[in-house]
Amino acid sequence: MHEWALAEAVIKTASQIAEKEGLDNVSEVNIRLGELQQVDIEIFKFALSQLKAPKLEKAQFNIRRDEAKLRCRVCSYEWTFSSVELDEEAREAVHFVPEIAHAFMKCPQCGSPDFEVVSGRGVWIESVKGVKRHG
């Protein structure tokens, strides 16, 4: 489950942000999870809870799903990832490297592989909130 690696990235980065912003105790970490990567949210949450770093012990992880939207650079057509049928092999490939979508998907209107992932690509940290260090 490489969901653990993604969770590790979030924990490490949230800790760094807390450090930089002088937060002693992090109360919440707001995460945006792109649909394209098809992250298993239960495993991801479990990994976050297991990996908790010192300052993140009491942190709540709020996860917002971000719909994957695609736009063709040739004909400007827009569509959603959920409207596309992909076989298991393709889904798994996109799960690991979302850009591989360009090997498996085409614009439904003009057939071009030259499309943009407008939203919902990967994992992002929206914000880290907590109590400022005193002193």
Place this chain on the structure above:
Amino acid sequence: MHEWALAEAVIKTASQIAEKEGLDNVSEVNIRLGELQQVDIEIFKFALSQLKAPKLEKAQFNIRRDEAKLRCRVCSYEWTFSSVELDEEAREAVHFVPEIAHAFMKCPQCGSPDFEVVSGRGVWIESVKGVKRHG
């Protein structure tokens, strides 16, 4: 003066936008002119006035200068183009192909040529306003 070519691009595109939006008479075209390209604004304005297409006869061209800001992708340092000393040859090259800045400029903090032009690259049309076609 390749300012004429840039003006031609604006006229042609503004006409297309007017057409698409069903505008009979365009009253204003709002243009953003990036500092990086060092466009000669007098020549550019003159070219716009000479090139006027049918629907643009009464149009007013509002030109807003956009300061060129750069940000290093390596160290995140930000600086402005106006703070950089460049010789005549470099300025001229950047005038024609703004991306050539990467051959002549470096991040003042870390020396990398891997910087982003955050704003003020080229010529953009912000909006085209006018009277809708009746009927």
Place this chain on the structure above:
Amino acid sequence: MVDPRIPLISERLREIRRVIAVSSGKGGVGKSLVASVLALTLAKKGYKVGFFDTDFTSPSSHIILGVSNIQPEEMNGIVPPTVHGLKYMSIIYYAGDRASPLRGAEFSNALIELLAVTVWGELDFLIIDMPPGISDATLDVLRLIKKAEFLVVTTSSRLAFETVRKFIDLLLELNVPVLGVIENMKMTNSDFIRKETEEKGIKFWGEIPFDKNLEESIGDVERLLNIEFGKALERMIGEKIDLN
């Protein structure tokens, strides 16, 4: 915010009859040499020819043509200078011999800029020398130059053809015209490339032998046209391009 350059591009290319992108996906197979000699040969036959080197981070056609110290003219845009009978456009006019490290998005922006401001005028052929990779340059030519036809260069090596095969499949899937495949630097007599090409329903233009006289002819266009390389390509052009 609308980029006003895009609508201007088709206008700039309006008076060009045919656009040929010399491409491959693979690097070092001879794209720049084929593109240069193709352009020179067509010009010699009396056609009006433009030549655009789009390999902005590693241009080499100026070395092949032996060009230096020329600049385009500014006249309602940029008018490419004529070099050995070709209207020749290259990033070297602006970058000189400096490295121009450009990310893909920057490459793309530079390509759009040059397509929008370059005044080619009336041409029979515009030959485009493409960079390697299946990336921004390929996608932008497909997106912006609807009339582009692709001439694909490969060597006999499995390493080259592995990429060339993918490149061709992409073009075919998009219904883009593929003029043909050239097998360059041929040293053995395997017919692997010919077979693979014809199986895909594409014209095999033929083979250009590995030419020991090529290196010393670089920069001297008269010699380039007269060595085996130039002669082989000239024969193919005569046979394979419909020049009516």
Place this chain on the structure above:
Amino acid sequence: MVDPRIPLISERLREIRRVIAVSSGKGGVGKSLVASVLALTLAKKGYKVGFFDTDFTSPSSHIILGVSNIQPEEMNGIVPPTVHGLKYMSIIYYAGDRASPLRGAEFSNALIELLAVTVWGELDFLIIDMPPGISDATLDVLRLIKKAEFLVVTTSSRLAFETVRKFIDLLLELNVPVLGVIENMKMTNSDFIRKETEEKGIKFWGEIPFDKNLEESIGDVERLLNIEFGKALERMIGEKIDLN
């Protein structure tokens, strides 16, 4: 919005002693062959070696290594399978033999993703096979892998060295370690490349002759190591890399 992958990358590379990026700027000079044989040779000498093919739009190292039907394992990330003694990572695990047309920004995103999730563990060497061009791959390796050292491959041709020269100048200006320059596919006895290299204060690693047995050895690593190509590179590695 912060991309959480970036801070993880240095963590992933922490237990790697040395990272060698086999690069050039120019395509088709033999980067993939040099990178593959360099990795194999170091592994044979008993070092722990990882090998990462970053030429996502035109990968070829899997053909050189004769690899197929392998997949990485998922274990707190992606654990590359071991192939001929190398921990081997390539986009082919995900793209198969399909074309993956990626723009620069997409390439960059895929590279960051793989650097963030690949679990290399402890390595003496990570060898990186680089794509051609002076673009996203080069800039990202410079930006993300601070300990990368560059081994530069060129041919004897002026066309190759025109780009290689720019590539080296960029590295030197950035004070990035350049391990050396290899002159590959040598057929004449000019010492142009050696001189140019040494004038820049860079180690000239030596010449690899054009090897007629190379093509038929592709896919067979034992043969690759035993033909002239492999032997020449092995000698250079013994002499030029400080292997303490």
